[in-house]
Amino acid sequence: MSTVTAVPLRPTKRGVIVAIWIAVLAAIAAAFLLAAAAPGDPVSDFLARNKRQKGVVETPSGLQYQVIAPGSGPHPTDTDVTLVNYEGKLPDGTTFDKSQQPTPLPVTGVVPGFSEALKLMSKGAKYRFWVKPSLGYGGPRPEGAPPMDPQMEKLSKNVLTFDVELLEFLPMETVRRMQMQQQMMQQKQGGAPGAGGMPGAVPGAGNPPGEPAPGQ
DSSP states (O other), rough: OOOOOOOOOOOHHHHHHHHHHHHHHHHHHHHHHHHHOOOHHHHHHHHHHHTTTTTEEOTSOOOEEEEEOOOSOOOOOTTTEEEEEEEEEETTTTTEEEEOEEEEGEEEEOOOOHHHHHHOOOBOOOEEEEGGGGTTTTSSSOOOOOHHHHHHHHHTSEEEEEEEEEEEEEEEEHHHHHHHHHHHHHHHTTTOOOOSHHHOOOOOTOOOOOOEEEEE
């Protein structure tokens, strides 16, 4: 019968083991400090701070909102046109867009974040929304779209704050019939198309030059 003889390792001094562990812990601590000191993503940092504010709710998509006045009744759907007052601001508080009068906006005619926001509201509600770039102007662009101008480039990289008041909403088909009736009446009377109210207003008044309705 053969005997297998293990070669014993030379014992290590206790002080050497302690020194090794101290070096390992020091390396871990240094890595943690470097990660903490590294500049973070300003969008993620802003949203993380903002989410901790009282009354701020974040949806699964990452849209954040705060109810200023709840309103009442049903919510708009993708087949509706809303009539809203709104103001859009950059994180530094600069206003980049503001409705000059109640503005009609199709729920599906704006960027995903603004569309989702509208569908959370009821008639008479006032909400504040924070739209991150991927849900706003920083989302996918159609193939062949022209380059963004500097203003739009800035909007596409920031969280945008919108204060929105929902005044009314109607089915798209109803709005189209109203527009047709209004146009027929104006043609008979020899007048020009109106610029006020839901049927005749032009969506996106006051938007950045060359751009569609807010968030569109």
